[in-house]
Amino acid sequence: MTLRLEGIEAAYGLSQVLFGISLEVPSGRLVTLLGRNGMGKTTTVRAMMGIVPIQAGRVHFDGRALHGLPAYRVARAGLGLVPEGRQVFPNLTVRENLVATAANRRRAAGPWTVERVFAMFPHLAARARSLCGTLSGGEQQMLSIGRALMTNPALLILDEATEGLAPIVRAEIWSCLERLKQSGLSILLIDKHVEAVTRLADHHYVLEKGRVVWDGTSVELRARPDVQHRYLGV
Amino acid sequence: MLFLMAAGLTLVFGIMNLVNLAHGSLYMVGAYLATAAFNWTGSFVVAVVWALAATLVVGMLVEVIALRTLYERDHLDQVLATFGLILFFNEAVAIVWGRAALFTTVPRALSGHIQLLPGIRYPAYRAVIILVGLAVALLLYVVVTHTRLGMLIRAGASNRTMVAALGVNIRLLYTVVFGFGAALAALGGLMAGPIYAVLPGMGEEILIQVFVVIVIGGIGSIRGALAGAVVVGMVDTLGRAFLKPTLSSVIGPSAADNAGPALASMLIYILMAAVLFFRPQGLFPAVRG
């Protein structure tokens, strides 16, 4: 169940953004993509998901080639996306958000159900019937994660999962990711909070202007304050 | 009748966020196909089935060829592209069936009257239209608000890319839904055939009234479309029936028969202007289905 990106290049209109991204998310591991704003983190996710066309390079997941496929085929191969800015469906209720795109295409044992999502995020249970346009940022984030889980992915991709959330809510999201990692789900995480991420993740890739400029384990990253300062502005 | 068209348009427009001026053309295509099939086979049922199926396909073809890339574009592009479609359909129909109007008769089975209340007789055919309209309303309302298909359509209207990124082939879904919207218009068209004449451009006359219905009812809500259709239908029929006599008593018969019809046809527009002036979002603003 490994995800492998090799030499991915992508562009928005005329300006090229990615200049050959290569990374790997081994099965059951939590890997992060770090870097300042505008370095291509989100573009890498959008390219991998088939939302933005790939100029060059290859994407393999569980041995299958995904590059060039439309987004819905990539998702069906087992990639669950929690997008930047959460992008929940405001005109649907919380329950509808979870159910609308739910699926168990790979006949996973013990698939995700609405009840399991509510168990993990009690806040959502109370708001099940309300239109999620009225939810707070934190609740929308949990809903966005729940919605992705309901498609029973083999790899969960979280783009800025804790951006703009209060410290209390951020802590809850970290613990949730911890539990998901325990359950064997591989996770690709994009986040700015280096200190929290080094406690959780197995491997890190640091991006600068569309290139991977450093990668290593949490221990190695903590030992390199220069990398942290130069590329992550910490 | 108005409601049938309004329901189809609400489905396509309110929920899929696509302004489709060519909806009238699909109404016309439906009427033509039904009339042709009826005249050819003589059976109303065959005509209905054929017209709905054929328009469904035509609708999907139109969606794939012209409209697919327009969902994200702004309404102006949609208005213009569908304006082009109208020109195309009106002429195409004129080429195939000529410019003269076709007439069909109300099917024998429905041509009688039914006894609503003692002394009040109502043409059976029109009653059927209303029944079909209500049935469609119910069906649409249930599908949109209570089924997963309905949820997906609504989700797609607010964020197509996200629905695709969660594994749903939203493009195909929209093509199919647009097809059903077209079939709804065809249903309206084929039922209108026997009552009004079937001629090129018939779609546009009713199209504007349908837009008035939708804007008054509240864009994007099936309930609004139903309410709007009832209000506009009543105002229009009452206006045409009673305006001239009341007017002639006020400003004399000669001026009345001059201004009467003018005012009657303008009534619904004045109504629309009034509604929009006080409630720009319509009577039943869409709670997005």
Place this chain on the structure above:
Amino acid sequence: MRSRARALTLVAGLLGLGLVPVVAALANQPFYLDLFRRIMIFAIAAVGLDLILGFGGMVSFGHAAYLGIGAYAVAIPAFYGIESGLVQWTLAMALSGLAALAIGAVSLRTSGVSFIMITLAFAQMLYYLGISINAWGADDGMRLARRSQFGGVVDLTNGYVFYYVVLGVLVALLALGHRLVHARFGVVIRAAKSNEPRMRAIGFSTFRYKLAAFVIAGAVGGLAGALLTNQTEYLTPSYMHWTRSGDIMVMVILGGMGTLYGPVLGAVVFLLLEDILSAWTVHWQVVLGPLLVLVVLYARRGLWSLLPGAIARDG
């Protein structure tokens, strides 16, 4: 360099229009005189519409109504013997401006699709009014006995004079339009199209400016209507039919929205196309329809932007 090239293209275009009568006379084809005069008249209406559609982002789908009002404002006085062009044309602009004020005041309270529909509905309302008033020819319209008179100073009955009058109006409109679009008023309209909430936040109540633009566009439409009646010497309510409004919108989009000069090009191309295609088949619209769809899909910024030197955006 770019704006010089654009200025060159513009001058070349206007010079071309100026030479048409000469060529028509040499080639002994008076037909072209009529054709290009009609094109210029619609170009005037299109430039007026572009002010609110291209620059202001207000999709008015009933612009032909103002042409109709302008046309009636010439035909009705003429019917009662008032033939002074000055009176008729000022009346045309005043009445259509007034109508635009009334329609604008209501429609500008809405936005998006409701705005499109309400402007369409008002135009249809005026269309039905035109059809049903028998005193003025109802459905089959009215004849214009004589073209607007300017007391012998300008004799419109002479085709060439009338042609250069129309050209003069078009050039004046473009010059005034250029001024207006770059002046404070134009900047407010364009900025309101770009980001209305931000305009309110810095202190602009945009409604009055958008309404003023709506009235100006209406008045220009009225003037075009007055010229149109003189051109055809005949008037039918169908001038106000909503497909006519659609045609004018197509000219603006085809030519290039928000470029002031684009609609002139759009009018030329659209009406020439109409003329050529209809020579081939009476069902020419079956070709025009798909062509329009293609323009919307692929040539989104209009033909003007394809010309040399046209700067990418309406700076």
Place this chain on the structure above:
Amino acid sequence: MAEPLLAVRGLTKRFGGLVATDGVDLDVAEGETLAIIGPNGAGKTTLIGQLSGDLAPDAGTIRFAGEDVTGLPGPTRSRRGLARSFQITSIFPEFTALDNVALSVQAHAGHSFRFWTPARAERALREPARATLEQVGLGDRADVLAGTLAHGEQRQLEVAMALATRPRLLLLDEPVAGMGADESQRMVHLLRALRGRHTIVLVEHDMDVVFALADRISVMVYGRVIASGAPEVIRANAEVRRAYLGEEISA
């Protein structure tokens, strides 16, 4: 103490069942910088929306410079000297940076029913606009299309557009949102230079920015102001720590 520049009493706004601001009372003295912090969905942006006039409150009053402005629409409040920036960058992308700011100046320089002189030629608009751009550090980016500016620069442009309306009170909604560390430092430096000359109401998550700028801090949780006071008092306040700061900020 003279009447505060801004006095808010019992401000309430409901969206369906959710009470966004629940009877908020707030005072801001002339020249003071008040920071409003609180978890997501606490109603901070809704509060700013009601102060700026974009949102009509369901109940409560807003007095600005001694006058009840509760009923006044947004543009009128702006002309009375109450400017705002947006949480999500809201500028005029097709216009240059200088045009953007010149528009703010134009909004406060008489009516715009002028049809002849090109706006770009009006020195009365361009000079103050250029000065404000310099003030926020965008002097050399004046002729760049606003849409092509970097994210941080666009946030600076937002502040410049608010400043160019010569406001008495500046409402800033998360000015450093989405900014890297060095960019937000520059913004803090810019805002610090404004203190004293303008009264600022600042909504922000980034605690370093808040403690660097605020004279006073109000903490909002679920639509209510639960505590107001000097930064040190707030930092130490147990209730605030539990509801919002959590253990991350070791005092």
